[in-house]
Amino acid sequence: MATKKDYYEILGVSKAATDTELKSAYRKLARQFHPDVNKTPEAAERFKEVSDAYQILSDPRKRQTYDQFGSSAFEPGAGGGSPFGQGNPFGNAQGGPFGGFSYSWSSDGGGQGFEDPFALFEQLFGGSGFGDVFRRRPTYQMQISFDEAIHGTTKEVEVEHREKNGQTKRERMNVKIPAGVDNGTKMRFGEVDLIFRVTPHPEFAREGANVFSEVKLSIPQVVLGDIISVKTVEGPVSLKVPAGTEPGTLIKIKGKGAASLRGGSPRGEAGKGDHYVRVKIEIPKSLTAKERQAYQELKESSSKKKGWF
Numbered sequence: 001m002a003t004k005k006d007y008y009e010i011l012g013v014s015k016a017a018t019d020t021e022l023k024s025a026y027r028k029l030a031r032q033f034h035p036d037v038n039k040t041p042e043a044a045e046r047f048k049e050v051s052d053a054y055q056i057l058s059d060p061r062k063r064q065t066y067d068q069f070g071s072s073a074f075e076p077g078a079g080g081g082s083p084f085g086q087g088n089p090f091g092n093a094q095g096g097p098f099g100g101f102s103y104s105w106s107s108d109g110g111g112q113g114f115e116d117p118f119a120l121f122e123q124l125f126g127g128s129g130f131g132d133v134f135r136r137r138p139t140y141q142m143q144i145s146f147d148e149a150i151h152g153t154t155k156e157v158e159v160e161h162r163e164k165n166g167q168t169k170r171e172r173m174n175v176k177i178p179a180g181v182d183n184g185t186k187m188r189f190g191e192v193d194l195i196f197r198v199t200p201h202p203e204f205a206r207e208g209a210n211v212f213s214e215v216k217l218s219i220p221q222v223v224l225g226d227i228i229s230v231k232t233v234e235g236p237v238s239l240k241v242p243a244g245t246e247p248g249t250l251i252k253i254k255g256k257g258a259a260s261l262r263g264g265s266p267r268g269e270a271g272k273g274d275h276y277v278r279v280k281i282e283i284p285k286s287l288t289a290k291e292r293q294a295y296q297e298l299k300e301s302s303s304k305k306k307g308w309f
């Protein structure tokens with residue numbers, strides 16, 4: 001079982017810490033525990049913990065998920081604690097105000113909370129003594145749809161290159177986006193980095209490779225059980241709802257989620273997440289005389305029981 005981590009404690013800040021306080025704490029600890037500076041055996045692990053904590057807490061959406069579900073939401077294979085914990089499950093999805101393809105490059109990060117690692121190395125250790133491997137690459141943000149993120153796509157984009165003579169060169173390039181990228185995923189394409197911003201979907205929510213949706217069922221359906229058609233990212237799937245299913249139950253459809261960018265099976269097949277369906281009860285707003293009589297009979301027959309469910 002994975003050990004739960006307190007990211008606030010790791011960074012030495014309170015739960016009410018501002019972005020500025022988080023960044024300041026991170027830089028101080030990164031300077032202290034970076035393996036190129038600190039040669040103690042535990043330095044590398046502490047540096048990783050500090051980096052993981054800052055990566056979660058510096059992202060508003062991930063920080064909200066952590067505050068609600070804890071570090072277990074970010075363990076491999078976790079579904080982020082399910083986005084259906086409270087309220088509207090799709091209300092927290094963020095597509096971002098980027099409006100397509102935008103360019104960002106600054107000395108203290110790549111925009112929207114992104115910490116430019118090359119700028120960070122320069123600020124922590126001074127100069128560019130790490131050689132050409134640490135030359136800063138321009139970072140772009142690209143808006144894509146939920147379906148494009150799930151299935152992959154190819155985009156033509158225009159990027160800028162800064163040449164050795166200081167001149168800026170613009171060129172167009174085709175970018176093949178693999179299936180499974182998510183909001184905030186960063187990938188390198190040639191001499192540039194891309195950070196993807198995914199437009200929210202009206203019916204699906206996503207945490208990692210897992211996809212979530214809701215289905216409304218009638219009282220007879222959950223009491224007696226039923227076989228229903230559920231929409232997934234791969235198309236409709238028949239789902240068996242067991243008799244006696246309680247409201248709020250999550251039913252898993254294995255392997256019908258998003259592709260995982262972290263690797264596949266031992267046979268080399270693409271790894272896939274799962275699709276989770278949350279059951280909700282649809283209470284009828286009006287009844288026919290026959291339906292009212294049936295419910296009245298049920299009420300009377302169950303008066304000595306704890307309830308229908």
